[in-house]
Amino acid sequence: MNDFVTVNEVGPRDGLQSQGKTLSIEERLSMINRLLASGVRSIEVGSFVSPKAVPQMAGTGELFTQLAMTDSVAYSALVPNLRGYELARAAGVKSIAVVLSATETMNQRNINMSLEQSVAVCSALLQRAREDGIEGRAYVAVAFECPFEGLTPVAVVESLTARMFEAGARKVIIADTIGAANPKSVRDVLSRLVGLDAASMLSCHFHDTRGMALANVLAALDLGVREFDSSIGGLGGCPFSPGATGNLATEDLVLMLDSMGLRSGIEPLALIDTIQHVQALTGVPLGGHSFRWLQRQADKQQGGAHV
Amino acid sequence: MNDFVTVNEVGPRDGLQSQGKTLSIEERLSMINRLLASGVRSIEVGSFVSPKAVPQMAGTGELFTQLAMTDSVAYSALVPNLRGYELARAAGVKSIAVVLSATETMNQRNINMSLEQSVAVCSALLQRAREDGIEGRAYVAVAFECPFEGLTPVAVVESLTARMFEAGARKVIIADTIGAANPKSVRDVLSRLVGLDAASMLSCHFHDTRGMALANVLAALDLGVREFDSSIGGLGGCPFSPGATGNLATEDLVLMLDSMGLRSGIEPLALIDTIQHVQALTGVPLGGHSFRWLQRQADKQQGGAHV
Numbered sequence: 025m026n027d028f029v030t031v032n033e034v035g036p037r038d039g040l041q042s043q044g045k046t047l048s049i050e051e052r053l054s055m056i057n058r059l060l061a062s063g064v065r066s067i068e069v070g071s072f073v074s075p076k077a078v079p080q081m082a083g084t085g086e087l088f089t090q091l092a093m094t095d096s097v098a099y100s101a102l103v104p105n106l107r108g109y110e111l112a113r114a115a116g117v118k119s120i121a122v123v124l125s126a127t128e129t130m131n132q133r134n135i136n137m138s139l140e141q142s143v144a145v146c147s148a149l150l151q152r153a154r155e156d157g158i159e160g161r162a163y164v165a166v167a168f169e170c171p172f173e174g175l176t177p178v179a180v181v182e183s184l185t186a187r188m189f190e191a192g193a194r195k196v197i198i199a200d201t202i203g204a205a206n207p208k209s210v211r212d213v214l215s216r217l218v219g220l221d222a223a224s225m226l227s228c229h230f231h232d233t234r235g236m237a238l239a240n241v242l243a244a245l246d247l248g249v250r251e252f253d254s255s256i257g258g259l260g261g262c263p264f265s266p267g268a269t270g271n272l273a274t275e276d277l278v279l280m281l282d283s284m285g286l287r288s289g290i291e292p293l294a295l296i297d298t299i300q301h302v303q304a305l306t307g308v309p310l311g312g313h314s315f316r317w318l319q320r321q322a323d324k325q326q327g328g329a330h331v
Numbered sequence: 332m333n334d335f336v337t338v339n340e341v342g343p344r345d346g347l348q349s350q351g352k353t354l355s356i357e358e359r360l361s362m363i364n365r366l367l368a369s370g371v372r373s374i375e376v377g378s379f380v381s382p383k384a385v386p387q388m389a390g391t392g393e394l395f396t397q398l399a400m401t402d403s404v405a406y407s408a409l410v411p412n413l414r415g416y417e418l419a420r421a422a423g424v425k426s427i428a429v430v431l432s433a434t435e436t437m438n439q440r441n442i443n444m445s446l447e448q449s450v451a452v453c454s455a456l457l458q459r460a461r462e463d464g465i466e467g468r469a470y471v472a473v474a475f476e477c478p479f480e481g482l483t484p485v486a487v488v489e490s491l492t493a494r495m496f497e498a499g500a501r502k503v504i505i506a507d508t509i510g511a512a513n514p515k516s517v518r519d520v521l522s523r524l525v526g527l528d529a530a531s532m533l534s535c536h537f538h539d540t541r542g543m544a545l546a547n548v549l550a551a552l553d554l555g556v557r558e559f560d561s562s563i564g565g566l567g568g569c570p571f572s573p574g575a576t577g578n579l580a581t582e583d584l585v586l587m588l589d590s591m592g593l594r595s596g597i598e599p600l601a602l603i604d605t606i607q608h609v610q611a612l613t614g615v616p617l618g619g620h621s622f623r624w625l626q627r628q629a630d631k632q633q634g635g636a637h638v
Contacts, residue, residue: 209590235583242550283516
């Protein structure tokens with residue numbers, strides 16, 4: 025089985041969008057450049073949403089024009105609608121992501137659309153992207169549990185995933201938006217999806233709200249999934265804040281992959297400086313479960329060099 | 332496959348033995364009684380070691396005489412040598428555990444014995460226990476990695492496990508003493524051992540130093556292991572202290588088992604009061620990765636009851 029795993033860094037988008045402090049374009053760029061320096065090669069840069077609704081993501085188009093452009097890095101951006109798509113295309117975005125919530129109520133409450141309307145919007149965006157030679161990615165959100173409807177039926181996730189592939193999605197990201205998945209539910213859902221299409225076209229987005237994110241990653245790895253979202257230092261879901269959504273921390277993911285002999289191209293210790301940099305930028309205490317251990321290893325190495 | 336999983340609570344021994352504050356017998360008893368009230372039915376109560384070396388464990392014999400005695404609860408105690416064994420037997424202990432480190436250097440450094448001497452001592456204790464009608468358990472420590480010798484060869488762990496079974500161990504606990512295991516190494520080791528004997532005679536003791544404890548539990552569950560050590564609130568390895576060894580928190584283990592539909596007899600939310608109680612007793616901030624989420628659930632339930 026393929027031993028390369030893509031770590032898609034979502035801190036600059038999913039992490040920053042929920043922060044109290046809004047970073048400047050320069051600060052967001054410096055965060056991304058640090059991630060690149062750590063070896064990260066797949067980054068969700070931002071979203072093209074209304075700056076009134078999400079001021080933290082204002083200026084994503086400008087940010088894109090300043091990114092270090094190299095073929096070895098995959099940048100993507102979230103687009104909610106055609107207006108956002110046009111802005112993204114104008115900014116030279118090569119990969120867009122749409123978000124489809126899997127339940128009726130979540131769509132109604134979040135974007136005031138029915139599930140079918142939301143499927144139609146996402147499908148149209150994916151088709152349009154395909155015509156324009158832009159890669160299309162589709163999140164299936166609340167794929168395990170919805171805060172309004174409870175457990176999401178596996179058949180619904182399967183059907184929505186199929187429809188996103190039909191509309192042209194090159195990747196479907198199964199997202200545990202509220203951090204309610206467990207290894208069994210991950211297996212229940214993914215074992216149905218890997219039959220739909222190659223596991224290579226699936227990715228998973230886990231939150232660590234209940235401490236199970238890495239166990240869920242393991243369950244997904246076992247079923248052949250080779251791409252995961254994560255957020256540097258757990259940004260967007262600090263384990264220390266009560267309302268945290270708890271993003272899986274990039275360092276935890278990378279350390280487990282590395283320990284298991286799977287390659288991500290990222291050296292776990294190289295993430296420490298980036299975590300500290302993002303902590304300074306956001307003013308939020310960061311660090312996944314492995315952060316302190318990583319820091320001790322780095323201290324030892326540095327100590328050794330001086331002795 | 333059997334859906335009942337034994338959660339062996341090691342907080343009163345592995346947790347307390349490393350604390351700066353030494354609890355009184357009454358405080359240790361109140362901790363154990365709270366654990367019982369939470370539904371915990373397997374508890375490592377303490378160890379019969381020199382009170383000079385480990386003052387935190389002084390008086391374990393007296394503690395045993397005060398335990399609520401019921402057939403539904405399995406209490407055990409660690410014994411390092413024949414003297415400790417005799418004290419345990421005199422206190423009415425029904426289940427003893429010996430500790431065998433898997434590498435030469437760890438034995439030399441820790442107990443000033445060769446590996447072979449340590450095997451002989453542990454074997455003699457297990458044989459003696461069998462003759463006396465006392466259950467014998469054997470830890471194989473540093474089973475994945477040794478701080479002095481690096482990776483522990485799987486063949487060594489296999490051979491030592493076999494010898495402990497031959498000496499009469501009813502259970503062998505594969506212990507990741509320094510928190511260095513990952514799901515792949517867990518599979519490498521356990522897949523060899525489950526062939527040796529029934530998986531039902533194996534248990535695993537994981538530390539969460541690198542955030543992978545639950546992923547390791549999942550790997551072990553997949554191989555049929557149905558018993559795990561854990562420590563209430565992660566006691567003994569607080570994630571906030573740099574030198575922490577990082578015990579797997581009981582609430583994290585119980586929540587994952589519960590989420591996966593596996594039974595442990597323990598209600599996750601029932602652990603919250605116990606964690607807070609132990610926090611007050613020890614003065615150490617406690618709580619595994621899921622603790623804040625569990626607290627929010629409990630708050631919601633209580634809020635609901637008042638509305």
